[in-house]
Amino acid sequence: MPPVPEVASRAPELHLVFHADPDSVRRSLTQMLGLPPLSGLSAEDRGISELVLAEVLNNVTEHAYGDGGGKVAVSLIEGPAGIRCLVVDEGRAMPGGQLPADRLPGGPDTALQDLPEGGFGWHLIRSLCADLTYGRQDGQNRLGFVLPRQRTLSSRDGGT
C-alpha cells in the first residue's frame, strides 16, 4: 500500500461540478452543507453559507445559462478569514462585464401591486459575504467571495 498522504494537516476543501438547474442546485447545496468545510460551521453560519451559495447558483442557472443550462464548478477552501469560495461557469458574461450595483428593490411606500418579486439576490449576497470579485476569463465567469464567520459580519447585518 502506498503511504497515506498528509491530508490531515491541510485545510479542508471541497470541489464540486454539477449541472446548473434548480433541482441539481438543491441537491448540491445539501451535499456541500454536509461535508467539510461547511459542515464544521455553526448552525447560523451554515444557514448564511447556504443562502449565499444558493443565490449565486440561482443566478448562474437563471442568468448566465438561462433555459439551456450548463456546468457549474464550486470550490470551497477553509481559510483564516472564513471559507473562500470560487464559482465558475461557462455561461453568458455579466452585463457590462461587472457585477450589478447593490440596489434593494421596493421600499416602504411601494404599492401592493408594485411590490418586488425578485431582484433581492445580489443584495443578499453582498450583505452576507466578503471580498466579492468577478472576472471573465477564457469564456468563463469566475465569481469569488469569502463566507466569513458571523461575528465578523454582525455589524453589517443590521441586527439588533
Next chain:
Amino acid sequence: MGCIMQLQTQTRPKVISVQVMEDRIDAATAIQFKEKMRDVTRDGPARVVLDLARVQFLDSSGLGAIVAVKKLLGPDRALELASLTPTVEKVFRLTRMDSIFTIHLSLEAAVAHAASA
C-alpha cells in the same frame, strides 16, 4: 422537476392557516408553492396565515413567491406570517420585506390576533 411542495391548511371562522410541510422554499419549488397557495386560498376567510415553522431555508425565489401570493390575495385580504426560523427571518430582514408583512412569533399568536381583529 422532482421536488414536491406540500401544504396543509386549517380553516377557522376568521382565518385560514397554511402550514408549509417542506423544509425549504427555493428556486426548485417557488412556482409550485405560489400555485398551490393560490389554490388553497381561493375561497375562505380574508385573513391568511402562512406558518413557516418547518421551513429552514428560503432563498430569494421563495421570498418572491411569498410576495407574489400577497399580491394575488389583493388589497381586501391579508397574508400574515408565523414562526419564522432564524435563516428565514434573516432573509426577510435583510431585504426589508419584514416591513410589508405582519409577522407573528407563533401560529397561536397569529390566530389569536385574527380572532380579536
